[in-house]
Amino acid sequence: MTTDTARRPLPTDDFTPTLTTLAVTSTAAVSPAGVGTTALAAALAVGGATGGEATEGLGDLGEETLPPRPVRAVPPLPFAELLGRKGLRNLDRTTRLALVACQMALDSYPGSIGPGAGVVMGTSSGSVRSSGEYSLRTLQAERPYLVNPSLFPNTVMNCAAGQVAIRHGLHGVNATVAGGALAGIQALRYARNATRQGQAERLLVAGAEELSAQTGWGWQRSGALRPDFPLGEGAAALVVEPEEVAHAEGRPVLARVLAAEVGFAPRGRLFATLTTCIGRALDRSGVAPADVRSVALGATGQVGADRLELRAVRGALGTAGMPPTVDVRQAVGETFSATVTLQLAALVDTWRQRGAHPGEAALITALGHDGSVGCLVVRGPATSPAH
Amino acid sequence: MITGLGAVSSAGIGADDFTAAIRDGRCTTGPITSFDAGGFPHRNAGEVPGFRPEEWLTRIDPDRWGRSSQFAASAARLATLDADLRPEDLARARTGSVMGTTSGESAAIEQLVGEWRSDGLKSLSPSLVQAVPAGRIAAAVNTELGIDGEALTLATACSASNYALGYAYDMVGQGEADYMFAGGADSVNRWAHAGFYRLGALAEEVCRPFDTERGGILTAEGGVALLVEPYERAIARGARIYAEVLGYGLNCDADHMVHPNAATIAGCIREAQRNAGVTPEQIDYICAHGTGTRTNDATEVAAVREVFGDAMPPISSIKSMIGHTMGAASGFGALICCRALYEGFLPPTANVERVDPELGRGVDPVPGKARQAAPQVVQNHGFAFGGNNAIVILGKAA
Numbered sequence: 001m002t003t004d005t006a007r008r009p010l011p012t013d014d015f016t017p018t019l020t021t022l023a024v025t026s027t028a029a030v031s032p033a034g035v036g037t038t039a040l041a042a043a044l045a046v047g048g049a050t051g052g053e054a055t056e057g058l059g060d061l062g063e064e065t066l067p068p069r070p071v072r073a074v075p076p077l078p079f080a081e082l083l084g085r086k087g088l089r090n091l092d093r094t095t096r097l098a099l100v101a102c103q104m105a106l107d108s109y110p111g112s113i114g115p116g117a118g119v120v121m122g123t124s125s126g127s128v129r130s131s132g133e134y135s136l137r138t139l140q141a142e143r144p145y146l147v148n149p150s151l152f153p154n155t156v157m158n159c160a161a162g163q164v165a166i167r168h169g170l171h172g173v174n175a176t177v178a179g180g181a182l183a184g185i186q187a188l189r190y191a192r193n194a195t196r197q198g199q200a201e202r203l204l205v206a207g208a209e210e211l212s213a214q215t216g217w218g219w220q221r222s223g224a225l226r227p228d229f230p231l232g233e234g235a236a237a238l239v240v241e242p243e244e245v246a247h248a249e250g251r252p253v254l255a256r257v258l259a260a261e262v263g264f265a266p267r268g269r270l271f272a273t274l275t276t277c278i279g280r281a282l283d284r285s286g287v288a289p290a291d292v293r294s295v296a297l298g299a300t301g302q303v304g305a306d307r308l309e310l311r312a313v314r315g316a317l318g319t320a321g322m323p324p325t326v327d328v329r330q331a332v333g334e335t336f337s338a339t340v341t342l343q344l345a346a347l348v349d350t351w352r353q354r355g356a357h358p359g360e361a362a363l364i365t366a367l368g369h370d371g372s373v374g375c376l377v378v379r380g381p382a383t384s385p386a387h
Numbered sequence: 388m389i390t391g392l393g394a395v396s397s398a399g400i401g402a403d404d405f406t407a408a409i410r411d412g413r414c415t416t417g418p419i420t421s422f423d424a425g426g427f428p429h430r431n432a433g434e435v436p437g438f439r440p441e442e443w444l445t446r447i448d449p450d451r452w453g454r455s456s457q458f459a460a461s462a463a464r465l466a467t468l469d470a471d472l473r474p475e476d477l478a479r480a481r482t483g484s485v486m487g488t489t490s491g492e493s494a495a496i497e498q499l500v501g502e503w504r505s506d507g508l509k510s511l512s513p514s515l516v517q518a519v520p521a522g523r524i525a526a527a528v529n530t531e532l533g534i535d536g537e538a539l540t541l542a543t544a545c546s547a548s549n550y551a552l553g554y555a556y557d558m559v560g561q562g563e564a565d566y567m568f569a570g571g572a573d574s575v576n577r578w579a580h581a582g583f584y585r586l587g588a589l590a591e592e593v594c595r596p597f598d599t600e601r602g603g604i605l606t607a608e609g610g611v612a613l614l615v616e617p618y619e620r621a622i623a624r625g626a627r628i629y630a631e632v633l634g635y636g637l638n639c640d641a642d643h644m645v646h647p648n649a650a651t652i653a654g655c656i657r658e659a660q661r662n663a664g665v666t667p668e669q670i671d672y673i674c675a676h677g678t679g680t681r682t683n684d685a686t687e688v689a690a691v692r693e694v695f696g697d698a699m700p701p702i703s704s705i706k707s708m709i710g711h712t713m714g715a716a717s718g719f720g721a722l723i724c725c726r727a728l729y730e731g732f733l734p735p736t737a738n739v740e741r742v743d744p745e746l747g748r749g750v751d752p753v754p755g756k757a758r759q760a761a762p763q764v765v766q767n768h769g770f771a772f773g774g775n776n777a778i779v780i781l782g783k784a785a
Contacts, residue, residue, distance in 0.1 A: 017562045064508055118639070123542060125491050125521045135500040135578040144426040144577065145584045152582035153644040153772055156489060157521060157542035162773025165641040171651065174639035174775050175550060178491065178521035178542040186539055193557050197662075199637055217508035218499075222516040264483070264529040264538045273535060369517065370526035372538055 019284050022192050022257040023246040024238050024378075025111075025202075027345040028104035030097055031234035032072035032332040036104070040342065041349040043331040055211075058093075062133070064213030067220035070230035072333035073211055083167075090150045091163065094127040097235035098160035098208035099167060105204060105237035106168060110251050113239065118172030118200030119161045120191045122183025122207035124337045126157035129212035160208055172200030181298055181366045182262065183207050184340020185374035188240070189260035195242050202241035207341035209233050211333075224369055225334055229301030232333020236341035253381050254348045258285035258361075262374040271308050271315075274373040278316035278363065285377040287361045289320035292377075294350075296326040296343040298366035301334070305367055313365060326350070326362070340366055344378065356380025388784065390626040391470025391614030392722050393462035393570075397433040397607060398709050400443070401465055405719075406726045409705055410757035412735045414593055416605045416710045422497070422577045429589045432575050433607025433710025447531045453492030453518040456527035458610025458715075459572035463528040466568060466612040470626060474532045480565035483536030484528035485554045486612075487547020487571035488714035489771075491521030491540075494574040524572050528612070536564055545676075545711070546769030547571050548611065548718030549777035553635035555615045565620060572610035573713035580606050586645065594679040594711075595738040596704035597752040604678045607710030611718035613725070628784035629725035633764065634663025640774025647683060647770050652690035655776040659766065660694075663780035667695045670780075671762035672733050674720040676770045677704020678711055687768065688746045700766075703753040707737040717769030721779060724765045728783040732757040 029036065033043035055066065055073040074097065079088060082100050091099070098121065106113055125131075134155045138144040153159050158176040165174050173194045179186040184207050191203045209215075211233035219225055246253050259281035265273035282289060295313055299305040314322055328342045329335060335342055343364050351360075357380070364376040394401060397415040398408035408415055416433040424430040435458070440449040443461035452460070463484065467474060495518040502510050525538040537558070541550045548571035555569035583589045583604060590602040621628050636659030640648040660667065676687055691699055705723055706712075712719055723734045739754040762783070769777045 067509070115641075123521075125496075125519055126542065128496065128519065131490070131493070131496055131578060132500050132503070134582065135497050135576070136504060138577045138581045139500065139504055145428070145581045147578070147581045147585055149582065149585040152586065155578055155582065156544050156772045157491060158544045158771065158773040158775060159644070161543075162639075162644050162775070165639045165774065166643070169641050171639050171641050171654075173637045174543070174641075174773060175637075176542040178488070178524075178540040180520045180522050182522070190539075190554070193554065193561075196561075197557060213508055214503075217511055218516045218519065221509075221511040221513050223513055224517070262537045262539075264526065264535050266530060266533070269535075368520075368522065368526070370520070370523050370538075371530060372522065372526060 019259055020192060020196055021243045022240045023243040023253040024240055024255040024257065024348060025246050025251045025253060026105045026109035026239035027254060027348045028101050028108065029236040029342055029345040030074055030100050031342060032074055032232055034075055037345045037349040040328065040346045044326060044328060044346055047331060058211060061213050066213055066216045069220060069227060071211060072230045072232040074233055092127045092130045092154045093210035094208050095160040095163050097210060098206055099163060101235035101237040102164045102204050102206055105239055109239045111249065114201055115169050116172050116201040117170045118194060118203045119164050119170055119174050120187040120203055120205045121161035121176045122187045122337045122341060123157055123176055123178050124180040126159060127154055127210060129214045130154035132214045164204060180337050181339060181368045182372045182374045183337035185260050185262060185366055185376055188257050188376060189262065191240050192260060202239060204237055205240050206235060206237035207338035208235035209336045209338040224303060226301045226303060230333035232335045234332060234335045234338050234342055236338055236345040238341065238344065256379045257376060258379055259377040265371050265373065270367060270373065271312050274312035274367060275315045277373050278312065278375050281375050281377045287377050289317040291359055291361045292317060292363050293323050293357060293360045294326050294362045295323055296347060296362065296364040298339055300327050300329055309365055309367055340364055351380045388616055388618050388621040388631055389613050389629045389725050390616055390621050391466035392629065392725060393465030393469060393612040394722055395435055395458045395461045396609035396709055396719065397435055402469055402722060409708060409723055409734050410732060412737045412756040414708050414737050416593065421575050427580065427584060429584060429591050431592060431605055433605055434575050435609055444531055447527060451514065452523065452527055453495040454574040455488060455492050455572040456523050459486050459524045460527040460531035462570055462610035462612035463568045464531055466614045467532060470614045477566055478533045481536050482534040482566040483538060483564050484525045484568040485539040485541060485551040486525040486528060487541045487543060487551045488521055488524050489544045489573050490576060490579055490713065492519050493576035495519050497576050528568055543775045544771035544773060545713050546717055546771040546775050546777035547714040549767060549769035549779050552613060552721055552779050556632040559615050559617050567615045568612045569615055570612035570718040571715035573608055573715055575606055575608040588680050590679055593738050594707050596677040596679045596707050596736055597684055597742050597750060598739045599741045599743045601679050601681060603680050605710035607712045609712045609715050611715045611722055613721055630728045630781045631784050633665060633780040633782045635659050635779040636662055637777050645772055647686040648774065649686045649689040652770065652776055653693040655778050656690060656694045659778035659780050665764055665780060669764045670700050670766050672700055672765040673702040674724050674765065674767045675702045675704045676768040677706050679706060684746060688750060697749050699749050701733050701751040701753050703734050703736040705734055717767060720767045724767050724781050727762055728765060728781060731761045733760045733762065
């Protein structure tokens with residue numbers, strides 16, 4: 001920890017709690033690279049999603065068009081086949097993508113998730129297309145209240161998390177964290193606390209982001225992304241549980257989340273705050289900078305933030321030097337609140353394929369336009385999953 | 388320990404004004420002014436009248452932040468004053484915020500929708516787009532107070548503030564933070580007004596939980612913040628302690644997006660009480676979710692009866708006065724619970740003329756005005772779309 005007695009005038013400050021390790025025991029992803037984490041990892045290896053500009057997977061955009069800039073859409077998915085037809089018609093794309101990722105994560109989970117499991121969903125503002133279209137309807141309809149009540153839940157940000165719980169009968173804690181770029185880090189941080197407090201035996205931690213004309217034009221008009229950086233979409237889901245539970249029940253541990261640290265800074269102090277945050281995360285994880293064998297960056301292509309992030313990571317790792325980077329956003333486009341979860345899913349797949357070095361760790365960073373910063377420190381499985 | 392309270396609501400700005408209105412049983416909902424409600428059959432809501440963010444905010448430029456963020460930051464600023472702290476005291480310690488919301492920056496989204504309708508998506512204003520992310524609600528608190536800890540926005544709809552308070556309690560309790568602001572914020576918006584109307588859940592004039600003549604909810608807005616700090620710190624700095632968080636429970640119905648479930652809510656009550664280390668007999672008062680719909684009343688009372696039997700403590704709804712402030716609702720509930728424990732009263736339910744006999748015997752909604760009492764342990768309910776139940780138990784500071 002960073003000890004600064006001048007900042008710590010009262011006795012409670014001296015206490016820095018021990019972190020509990022979360023084991024990742026299943027991963028899933030659906031992205032412009034296709035269905036599955038292997039497709040995502042393959043796209044990373046070649047530096048981009050195959051299929052590139054095809055947007056037929058988005059389906060009906062209404063009367064709108066996407067902005068004139070590169071986009072990466074999830075290829076057409078047989079949602080009815082993947083999720084069943086029941087109730088599908090009223091679900092928006094954010095919720096569908098989240099449901100597919102969660103379904104896949106549960107399918108590949110070596111065990112039974114159980115009714116005590118919970119859900120932590122990462123988002124930014126839910127489906128902006130859903131809330132925007134609902135609001136537009138109140139202006140366009142003959143009477144402002146002539147909206148479809150069945151679509152109302154889509155306008156609420158916890159829709160995806162609620163639907164996942166309904167579909168899989170998950171009665172544990174059900175949380176939605178609205179963190180945008182930070183969402184995946186916040187979700188794992190929240191999940192760690194929830195397991196520690198006994199609010200859920202295990203949790204689905206997911207993130208979902210849909211590409212729509214509404215969000216597309218939002219990015220276009222905000223100027224936050226470089227004009228040549230593609231807009232993407234996707235969802236990823238992980239099953240996490242206390243490491244000792246996974247061991248006791250004989251489930252292979254795919255990755256271990258050691259630290260999920262966050263901080264906040266006004267624009268001028270972002271660099272220092274992110275550097276401190278990474279240093280604290282490594283310190284609390286007991287991971288030496290030299291053990292960090294890969295870094296997943298979160299701000300590539302973001303105006304003003306990408307260089308700052310790279311400098312902060314370099315600064316925090318110091319003489320250990322900069323390891324190879326993993327960057328799903330370069331491969332599948334801006335996936336905002338799904339990014340960190342996709343990064344972790346891709347990383348786990350890379351480890352699964354090539355085998356993680358003993359003690360190998362990865363650093364996943366993120367920073368938001370509002371001043372939020374955060375990072376994960378993740379270690380590979382203790383032993384090779386092949387054993 | 389909860390040592391600072393801040394409120395921005397239809398019932399006043401600042402915890403003192405808010406508490407005075409609630410104690411008096413004053414109904415502060417009224418005709419909608421923030422959008423043209425002329426085409427709606429039901430036109431009342433709980434708006435914050437004449438809110439001038441520049442009166443309360445010193446660092447945040449209101450032009451760059453949405454209405455919900457302004458509410459949240461103002462409430463946190465007020466809670467800081469109430470806790471007799473200076474922002475620099477907070478900035479020197481490890482201070483963060485966790486804020487709940489249902490619709491985030493819905494007012495900004497509706498302004499953008501107006502631009503979309505007039506001139507197409509290509510005409511969206513960059514500054515409005517930048518104001519949309521819901522995570523800015525907690526970010527606004529950190530920015531306004533210059534604090535560098537966690538800034539977490541929980542979007543668990545209408546129970547989100549209770550989620551936030553539970554999380555703040557854990558972070559402070561574990562030593563992850565020295566101070567945490569917990570609360571929530573939401574803004575009145577046309578789309579939610581339309582959605583609730585179409586669900587048949589919107590009251591025509593006033594909100595009357597527990598009353599035979601109840602007609603539903605009134606949408607409302609506001610921001611609320613509670614400052615949480617550890618006992619040792621509160622004692623060491625001689626803070627006024629309103630109440631102690633004893634524990635909380637969270638669970639999920641997992642059966643329907645909009646209909647509550649009595650069995651799961653009963654489970655949530657039991658979990659909260661177990662977590663707090665209290666038994667049903669110790670609960671002196673329940674601050675109900677109490678939205679004012681028939682479904683909520685029936686479900687909530689059934690759940691309470693399942694846990695308490697016929698010995699139900701008084702249960703009232705402040706939504707009868709301020710309407711349903713969505714993501715801020717259980718935060719306002721927690722705030723009034725703190726004041727009830729500290730000052731010794733039970734918050735009332737307004738607009739109750741005849742308690743619905745279908746709710747069964749023993750329902751005491753504290754009708755009219757606040758009742759003098761000396762509650763020691765109280766229970767604050769929050770339920771939400773998606774079946775997100777969250778209950779916090781608060782106790783009088785020892």
